Amino acid sequence: MPPVALGPLTLHGRYSFAEARPREEDVLRVMGYVPLAAPAAVVAAVRGRLGGEDEALWAIEGGAVLFPAAAVDAAEPALAVEEVRFEVGRTLAGQLAGAEAVVVFLCTAGPGMERRARQLVAEGDPFTGFIADALASLVVERAADLIEDRVRDHAERCGLHLTNRYSPGYCGWRVEEQQKLFSLLPPGFCGVRLSDSSLMQPIKSVSGIIGLGRTVHRRAYACHLCDLESCLYRRLQPVARADG
C-alpha cells in the first residue's frame, strides 16, 4: 500500500472535572468491587468525591503529537518513530502490527488531588485518601480518552483507524522507555516532568502511544499474556473503556 498522506499534528487541551469525571461504577471497579455489592461507606465516599466540590484541586490537561512515519519490526520486536527506536516487546509489537503512524500522548490530572490524597493519609484518614487517589488515576485516564477521541476524529478524516493506547510499564514494555517517549514531546509538555527513574510528576499522569493505520483496530487487552496483576486496565475491563 502507498503511504498515507498525514501532516504533522499537535493537540493540547485543558479539561474541567465535569468533562473528565469518571463513572461511579468504574471508581468502584478499580478498587476491586462489583458496583452493586460495594459497602455503603465506600459508595458514599466515592459519591462525595465525585460531587465536584474539589474542582480547584484538578489541573487536568492532555496532549498528543502525531508522527506520520512509524515502522513496527515484529522480528526484533521494536517500533521505530523518527530517530527513536522503542523496544516494545513481542506482545506490543503484535498489537501494533500494521501501524503506519504513531501518536505520542501525555495527560495529567495535575498535582492537587494527589497532594490532597497524601494529606488525608497523613491526617489519619487513609480511607478517603485512597479513594481520592483512585479517583485521580481514573480522571487522568478519562483525560486520555478525551485526547484519544480527538486523535480518532483526525485519523478517521484521513481514512485511518486506531490501535489501543499503550504505555511504558504495561504489556511488557519496559518503563525505562519512558525516557525515549518524552524525547519525542516538546519540553514541559502538559507540565509533566520525568525523573531519572522514569517517574512522571505529577504522579497522576499517563503517557504512551497509539498506532494509526488502515488495517489496525482496537483489540481486547492481552491481559492473559501479562503478569501485572495490579494493572488498572485489567481491573477495569470490560466496561470502563466504552469504546473498547
Next chain:
Amino acid sequence: MSDDILRRLSDCVELGKANATSPFPPQLKGLPGADELCQQALAAGVPPGDILEKALVVGMRRIGEKFGCGEAFVPEMLLSARAMTAAMAHLRPFFASGQVKRRGVFVIGTVQGDLHDIGKNIVAMVVEGAGWEVVDLGTDVKPERLLSAVAAHPGCAVGLSALLTTTMVNMEAIVREIRERHPGTQILVGGAPVTAEFCRKIGASHYSPDPHGAVRYLDSVAGA
C-alpha cells in the same frame, strides 16, 4: 462485661466503625465505635494489653483474612485501620510507659527514586494494627537513612516498597547493605512489580502481595 466490650470493639475494627458519629456500617449507626469502646474498656479495668491483643489485633486479623480471600478490598482495610487507629490513640500512653509490649519494630519506606506511598502506608497501618511499632520513613528513602533507622532499632524488621521496575532495582543494593551491617534482619519487599522470584534473587526474606501476608510472616518470625 469486659468480654462483651472487647467483642464489640473487635467488631468495630473489623467493620471499620471508628466512632459513634460514623454512619457506617448502617447496622451500627448511632452505636459506640472503636474510639468510645476502647475508652469504656479501659474504664472497666480491662488491661491495655488485652484490648490490643483480644480486640484490635483480632478485628484487624479478621478483615485481613477477608482481604486475603477476596471478600474485602483495600478501602475496607483502611476503614478498619482508621477504627483501629481511633482506639489505639487511647493505648499509646501504655506503649510509652512499657505497660503494653509491642510485638516488635517494623521500619518501612519506599525506596530511593520512588514517590509512591499509598501501598506502603496501607502496609504500615495494617502492621501497626497487628501490634507492631511502625517506623515509617516515607518515600524516596536514601539507603543511609534506612540504615540509620535499622541501627537505631536493633532487631527490627524492614519493609521496602517500590511501584516501578526502575526503582525496584534499588532494593537489591539496600538489602545487601542491611545484610552486611545487620545480619539476620528480616527484610520484607512488596509493590506492584515485585515478585517472589525477585525477592529470592536479591536476598530479601519475604515477599507478600498483600499486607495481611506481611503480618503473617512478621508474626511467624517474631514468635520463632
